[in-house]
Amino acid sequence: MSQTLKELANQLMSRRLVIIDLTHELYNGMPTYPGDPPFNHEYVKVGKSYGESTLSKISAGLHSART
Numbered sequence: 547m548s549q550t551l552k553e554l555a556n557q558l559m560s561r562r563l564v565i566i567d568l569t570h571e572l573y574n575g576m577p578t579y580p581g582d583p584p585f586n587h588e589y590v591k592v593g594k595s596y597g598e599s600t601l602s603k604i605s606a607g608l609h610s611a612r613t
Contacts (some may be wrong), residue, residue, distance in 0.1 A: 572604070582607030 547555075557563035576585050581606070591601040 572606075578607060579609075582609070 554563065558565070561593045572587065573583060574585065574587055578584055585600060585604070585606045587604045589600065590603050591599070
C-alpha cells in the first residue's frame with residue numbers, strides 16, 4: 547500500500563477526513579440542461595455466461611465555462 551493511501555486511511559479512521567458520495571444515477575431519458583444533448587446508454591454486447599464481458603456505449607453532453 548502506498549504511503550499516500552495509508553495516510554488517507556488513517557485520516558478516515560481518525561475522522562479527520564470525510565468523504566461525501568455525490569454519485570447520481572445515469573439513465574436514458576434523465577433530465578439534462580436545456581440545449582444539451584440527451585444522455586444515452588446502450589448495450590453493445592451482453593455477456594450471458596461466466597467469463598463473458600458486457601460492453602456498453604454512452605454519450606452525453608459535456609461543457610465548460612470560458613474564463
